[in-house]
Amino acid sequence: MPQCSQPRRDILDNMVCLKPGSSTHSSSEWCGDLEQWLDQLPIISEKFLAENRRPLVTVAYAQSVDGSIATRNREQLRLSGPQSMIVTHRIRAACDAIVIGINTLLIDNPLLTVRLAEGQSPQPIVLDSKLRIPLQVRLLDRTDQRCWVACTHKSDPGRINAVEGRGAEIIRCRHNGQGWVDLPHLLQQLGERGIRSIMVEGGGQVITSFIEARLVDQMIITIAPRLVGGLAVLDRPAVCKGSLLHLHPVSYQPCGPDLILWAQPQWQDT
Ligand SMILES: NC(=O)c1ccc[n+]([C@@H]2O[C@H](COP(=O)([O-])OP(=O)(O)OC[C@H]3O[C@@H](n4cnc5c(N)ncnc54)[C@H](OP(=O)(O)O)[C@@H]3O)[C@@H](O)[C@H]2O)c1
Secondary structure, three states, X not given: OOOOOOOOHHHHHHHXXXXXXXXXXXXXXXXXXXXXXXXXXXXXXHHHHHHHOOOEEEEEEEEEOOOEEEOOOOOOXXXXXXXXXXXXXXXXXXXXXXXXXXXXXXXXXXXXXXXXXXXXXXXXXXXXXXXXXXXXXXXXXXXXXXXXXXXXXXXXXXXHHHHHHXXXXXXXXXXXXXXXXXXXXXXXXXXXXXXXXXXXEEOHHHHHHHHHOOOOOEEEEEEEOOXXXXXXXXXXXXXXXOEEEEEEEEEEEEEOOEEEXXXXXXXXXX
């Protein structure tokens, strides 16, 4: 059973300078309040880390109007328009680290760098319990940042050597009931490494696990005007011990053809 830890509300309340329902900018303007929050994130997350001993977690992804993040066969879909892509890179630049699941790595083969905004690329982290990471992926070719690969204590030592031999750093974590990387243990270790904030970019199983563990402090969802009938963002119900996830307070912002929604998750009894 995943651990259900509750984020500290006092810190979250202080950190929120987003004004619910205040989004009146035209689609050609930048996301004003969101931009302000991203500017403040290093300071906010410093305090958050000191008080919670884990990084502040922002889940950010793009979906179609019907909630698909990819095709049903898990083929990658380019959902975000050019303006929203800039926002995505701005979020990457504001966070110390970026987390993806191994399926996303296998399918998308992303670099996870910041290219469309100013700022440093975040530390890339892949959740990969069984070390399925192919040694030829682009992330392992990066010379600016060593990829961190989070696996479990059960991982094969020979495989660990091979992945380390390609320049990656291995983070050994406890495993949860599904045999996956235990997220509280991972976040504790990231905090010890001085990581103040992480962006969880996907895919669906990883996002669901963070929600299930109640380890999400902010959500930023790009909604593209498409209907796909594809892979749902949540691969299991977002109900934990009878509590349903609500997004509140919530703000919306047009961004080119897309809509950006950002909010804090709150768990309320069903
Ligand atoms: N639209 C978007 O914004 C967006 C963003 C990213 C990805 N995507 C899409 O998402 C799809 C992939 O998503 P997905 O749901 O199949 O996989 P995923 O979330 O990328 O990866 C899931 C895998 O990560 C490993 N893992 C390790 N620890 C975990 C934990 N605590 N919780 C969850 N997973 C953990 C597991 O594999 P092991 O058992 O081998 O460890 C698990 O099967 C692709 O089609 C990609 O294009 C879309």
